[in-house]
Amino acid sequence: MGKIDEAIEIIAALGYPRTQQNERSGLTLLALVQLKEEGSWQTLSEPLLGVRAILDYCRNDYNKPYAENSRESFRKETLHQFVSGGLALQNPDKPSRPPNSPQWNYQIAPDAKQLLLTYKTPAWDEALAAYLSQIGSLAEKYKAHRDLAMIPCRLPDGSLFEMSPGGHSELIRDIIQEFAPRFAPGAQVLYLGDTGNKGVVMDLAALELLGAPLHERGKMPDAILYAKDKDWLYLVESVTSVGPVDGKRHAELSYLFRNVSAGLVFVTAFPNRQIMARFLPVIAWETEVWCADNPTHLIHFNGDRFMGPH
Structure with missing residues (x-):
């Protein structure tokens, strides 16, 4: 199984609907943790990425060139859901950043990164169960953090x-x-x-x-x-x-x-x-x-x- 399929498997395990269980969302998750095909789930990064950087990652590291007009699909049909579900954060460096700012960015949530580090290890099932038991409170915590900037x-x-x-x-x-x-x-x-x-x-x-x-x-x-x-x-x-x-x-x-x-x-x-x-x-x-x-x-x-x- 390749990294894109593994990412989709994780997205499904986290309970996201089938509309998010696709290549676009899998690649977005891989970009958020900077995981290449030959990389390991036990070695992940957490950069701040804009949609443009995510598209570049898809093209350069997975040979998946998405058209420029697909930016809104990444934003509205994947990243928005990741943020709402607590899987990703938006503008953690500056929550007050206006929506039309060219510096608008996303980052893997710390709790989600800790979970992903256990994927393909014996600790995965237990870590997943623990994560899912608190994901509601996590999503509310991150939402409250965003609302403070409104x-x-x-x-x-x-x-x-x-x-x-x-x-x-x-x-x-x-x-x-x-x-x-x-x-x-x-x-x-x-x-x-x-x-x-x-x-x-x-x-x-x-x-x-x-x-x-x-x-x-x-x-x-x-x-x-x-x-x-x-x-x-x-x-x-x-x-x-x-x-x-x-x-x-x-x-x-x-x-x-x-x-x-x-x-x-x-x-x-x-x-x-x-x-x-x-x-x-x-x-x-x-x-x-x-x-x-x-x-x-x-x-x-x-x-x-x-x-x-x-």
Whole structure:
């Protein structure tokens, strides 16, 4: 039996469903422990690997060249399940790493590595039984560790939700908890985007009533707030590296929300003025700029009046 088949046998013994008992998952496990065909299960490594590195391992060490578009299959159909089951960890070096980071990585879980070291030895059966008896608690332990890095945000109605870790989510939280009470008091949160879970908050009924688009998530701003007393709809972009309301984005949002009856207020939010300074030359007129490090102030990029629809 070759190493790929042995890895699949281990995956099956750990109770993963048949959809994970395949070559892709077997190779992923072998990559996580850096085990080559001529190697031994008693000599394993535990590197931090991104999906690209795992694909390279499949090609270079097992002559299994996977196409570039298979990255999502490795991520969503193998690694996600390995992480959920406690077999692998994601970003153990930095749990707060944002989902779109090129440094996103995976590592074999310490308990799983200790189990794998007993494979093909007399200690395997006993070690496997002990591992399986505690795998539920292990998975919960690792999940709790991941959850600690999530960004909590409290909505105006008092409800709490969590977003993926990272500066982008932190800024969205500040928009809701710092910008909204000051410059959109009493406004209802109709939409919040999140890099790890697009559309964390989406009030479809309210958006439809206002004539806002419902099926354009990829084009939506990061936050949409509605102030009923003024009949203003705030379209807010959270900018930590890219994506301010420049002339092009202003035109896109204006067209996307062309059927909205409420007045449109365009806002670009930055973490601080240092980041804002990089984008000042492209900020569109008739828009607003807010910085989280100076939450009580607003910059008006317009000439005829202060904040409001134009």
